[in-house]
Amino acid sequence: MTVDLVDRRLVFVTGKGGTGKTIVASALALFAAGRGKRVLVCEVDGKGDVAGFFEAGPTGFAERELAPGVFVMTMDTEASLREYLKLQLKVPVVGRIGPVAKAFDFVATAAPGVREILTVGKLCYEVRERHYDLVVVDAPASGHVVGQLAAPQAINELVRVGLIRSQTDWMLEILSDPDQTALVAVCTPEEMPVNETLELAARVRDETTVSLAAVVVNRVLPELFSQREEAVFEELRTPAAVGVLDGGVGGDVTPVLEAARLAVTMRRSRAVHLARLREGIDPTVPLLYLPFMFTRSLGLRAARLLAQALGEELGY
Numbered sequence: 001m002t003v004d005l006v007d008r009r010l011v012f013v014t015g016k017g018g019t020g021k022t023i024v025a026s027a028l029a030l031f032a033a034g035r036g037k038r039v040l041v042c043e044v045d046g047k048g049d050v051a052g053f054f055e056a057g058p059t060g061f062a063e064r065e066l067a068p069g070v071f072v073m074t075m076d077t078e079a080s081l082r083e084y085l086k087l088q089l090k091v092p093v094v095g096r097i098g099p100v101a102k103a104f105d106f107v108a109t110a111a112p113g114v115r116e117i118l119t120v121g122k123l124c125y126e127v128r129e130r131h132y133d134l135v136v137v138d139a140p141a142s143g144h145v146v147g148q149l150a151a152p153q154a155i156n157e158l159v160r161v162g163l164i165r166s167q168t169d170w171m172l173e174i175l176s177d178p179d180q181t182a183l184v185a186v187c188t189p190e191e192m193p194v195n196e197t198l199e200l201a202a203r204v205r206d207e208t209t210v211s212l213a214a215v216v217v218n219r220v221l222p223e224l225f226s227q228r229e230e231a232v233f234e235e236l237r238t239p240a241a242v243g244v245l246d247g248g249v250g251g252d253v254t255p256v257l258e259a260a261r262l263a264v265t266m267r268r269s270r271a272v273h274l275a276r277l278r279e280g281i282d283p284t285v286p287l288l289y290l291p292f293m294f295t296r297s298l299g300l301r302a303a304r305l306l307a308q309a310l311g312e313e314l315g316y
Helices: 021-034 077-087 098-110 114-129 142-158 163-175 191-207 227-236 239-249 254-280 300-314
Strands: 010-015 039-043 064-067 070-074 134-138 181-187 212-220 287-291
Touching: 010 021, 010 114, 010 142, 010 191, 010 212, 021 039, 021 070, 021 134, 021 181, 021 300, 039 114, 077 114, 114 134, 114 142, 114 163, 142 163, 142 181, 142 191, 181 191, 191 212, 191 254, 212 254, 227 239, 227 254, 254 287, 287 300
Parallel strands: 010 134, 010 181, 039 070, 039 134, 181 212, 212 287
Antiparallel strands: 064 070
16 A cells, blocks of 8 residues: 655654654655655754754755755744745845844734744745645654644634634645645654654644644564574573583673563564554554664665665555
């Protein structure tokens, strides 16, 4: 089955901090670019480092091409406000917009959702204007992304008529269209990330109009040993067998046998969490599995390897 993430126009990638959502967003962008798409990656989460995975310097609000077909930018609220005033309200803006920004901060504090509108509005604007085939968002962590996705809907409930209402209407049309917009949740096969992913799925369903298109399970350990091999390892761990092995190799083999046992234990415990994740997620939402990257540093090479693995999981 093919999961059509690269055929959407706007994909938000979120997940519990530390699960690898930034490299998954980078891998998705690389895979889409490899299929001929012109891709914009927008880093909204200040804790991410998209540029680092492309082995490039820091990015700003103005997008830069960091790989063939992949453009990267970092969200900046004031710059987004400047662009909004210029493009949407036709207000000429010269230099810094300090007074306007201060007024905006006051309004944003009083009316929840206004600040998030600038972020979501920028993303939806790029989709509407078709500057890119695909916009991939390194979104805030799962505990915060719901507020961002629900912002246009929240503003619509506060404002019934006028310019602001008309602006959020077209944003909602894009966000609510599952053929255009998707949310991807990234987790690892561990207790806390799985719990947070299940909670996120429920909140997205109940509080937003965005569809959860897939859950990417990152850092999945391979099945190293068969059950027969596991039985052999257990027999080798007996004192008599260990003594024979120690003599045969001229050293202590216990660490090797313990490492094999640890690998089996970790794989089994993670399988339990994966089963709970599958049971708790809507069966129509696919789980995509990415392998554990046994490397000290994650750069462009690792991102490309994950892009290849992601492509296989997507069914291409």
